[in-house]
Amino acid sequence: MTASWVDGAEPGSDFPLQNLPLGIFSDDGGGRRAGVAIGDYILDLASAAELLDEGWRGDLALPVLNAWLARGPGDHAALRARLTELLGDEANRDAVELHLVGQSEATMHLPCLIGDYTDFYVGIHHATNVGKQFRPDQPLLPNYKYVPIGYHGRASSVRVSGEPVVRPAGQHKPPEAEAPEYGPSRRLDYELELGLWIGRGNALGEPIPIGRARDHIAGFCLLNDWSARDLQAWEYQPLGPFLAKNFLTSISPWVISPEALAPFRIAMPPRADGDPAPLPYLDDADDRANGGLSIQLEVTLTTAAMRDAGLAPHVLSRGSADAAMYWSAAQIVTHHSSNGCNLQPGDLIGTGTLSTAGDDGLGSLLEISRGGKAPIELASGETRSFLEDGDEVVMRAWCERDGAVRIGLGECTGRVVAGAG
Incomplete structure (x- = not known):
């Protein structure tokens, strides 16, 4: 897969399918939670939890990413592969689209509780x-x-x-x-x-x-x-x-x-x-x-x-x-x-x-x-x-x-x- 079906995620944008960075955001629909930037949108990982591996959901439901980052490269790569599948394959559009939040509608927060x-x-x-x-x-x-x-x-x-x-x-x-x-x-x-x-x-x-x-x-x-x-x-x-x-x-x-x-x-x-x-x-x-x-x-x-x-x-x-x-x-x-x-x-x-x-x-x-x-x-x-x-x-x-x-x-x-x- 080289491109996403999400608006604004075309090659040349900041957040195409090849990027998929994590962050912490909030909006009128809820408190601070983890999301993934894709095009002009954020995939709400708390809302989309049922589409993800059950073992990941606890750490990705927290209002900071410390616990998720501590998992190391193996889990990070596995999540990235799953997100690429969800956001790159048009067949997943109906299941995923309702979990997208416009970046312009979101407030971003520190991704981690910074100890040092x-x-x-x-x-x-x-x-x-x-x-x-x-x-x-x-x-x-x-x-x-x-x-x-x-x-x-x-x-x-x-x-x-x-x-x-x-x-x-x-x-x-x-x-x-x-x-x-x-x-x-x-x-x-x-x-x-x-x-x-x-x-x-x-x-x-x-x-x-x-x-x-x-x-x-x-x-x-x-x-x-x-x-x-x-x-x-x-x-x-x-x-x-x-x-x-x-x-x-x-x-x-x-x-x-x-x-x-x-x-x-x-x-x-x-x-x-x-x-x-x-x-x-x-x-x-x-x-x-x-x-x-x-x-x-x-x-x-x-x-x-x-x-x-x-x-x-x-x-x-x-x-x-x-x-x-x-x-x-x-x-x-x-x-x-x-x-x-x-x-x-x-x-x-x-x-x-x-x-x-x-x-x-x-x-x-x-x-x-x-x-x-x-x-x-x-x-x-x-x-x-x-x-x-x-x-x-x-x-x-x-x-x-x-x-x-x-x-x-x-x-x-x-x-x-x-x-x-």
Whole structure:
């Protein structure tokens, strides 16, 4: 089967038969429950339970996907095969159609109860660009090419796409000031990332070997790690970001499965001459050959004035994640658990900002505006170095190549609003 009978699921759409991502939604007809995106619709898995294997129904009836993701690749593949049969064979239309809910009629929610959120820093072009602004002579610190750098984020403030971005306040110290002041961030920024959802976990004290790391990744999403650059500049030494990051992290609502992304796996980019080889616990021949992902990324901006005038969104960046990640998703998971740390179903891991080597695909305003020194000119006559109240950032991602059906990751959207006080 190559196509679905569902409206909007034709090849070229975000959610054809080859995608089938899981998510949690609600509508006027009921509370939060699991669904599958197909074309312009969501297949309500609770309503369609009788069409599914009886052993799956309990986990798929819950208002979060943690228990289902914990089942691992075998059950995930079996459900995918059954959904392909139901949504691809016209003979099943009468039995399935009454369980479809229009995406425009649904409200999306976080797919999982997130126990922990970790953000990495594997986008080498972003790390280099930012490093040049602060350390022109040594953009990358010596550990970067040996160890995947990460820090623990705040799980409680992760929200699904569409959550308002309340401008954070905190301490920031202008260069000319003798002491810091407290107030709203003046250098609010976005960061374009991929998110990884953990499926099966590991026991405390039992690291995940690199050769089995992919079996622990249940899916992918888009992730926006909103950042207050002025707060970060003042607080990040010696322990890294704190209030500059923990006020909000936005994610796209659909869990895109590894099976859907399989046709778009590619080799990891070769390391530059002189770079050290990964240490043995991070090195795997199959991961070198197939650990990369060919994903197209786009970020657009509209201001309040642009929307009022009916102007098209301004494209801030458009590029590919192909060569952006210095470390693979499997290496991230393996390193995270290498000291015995236990990962749990529903944990969320961010890749870090993904920027291309060229200026067309930079993943943050900090890079695009050169730290505020080169403001962006918009069609409305406005300029932007960092985000103002009323600005809306929309991230999109998709995969396409010859011989494969295009799939989309959906959107990750956020609009900035003024903070209290």
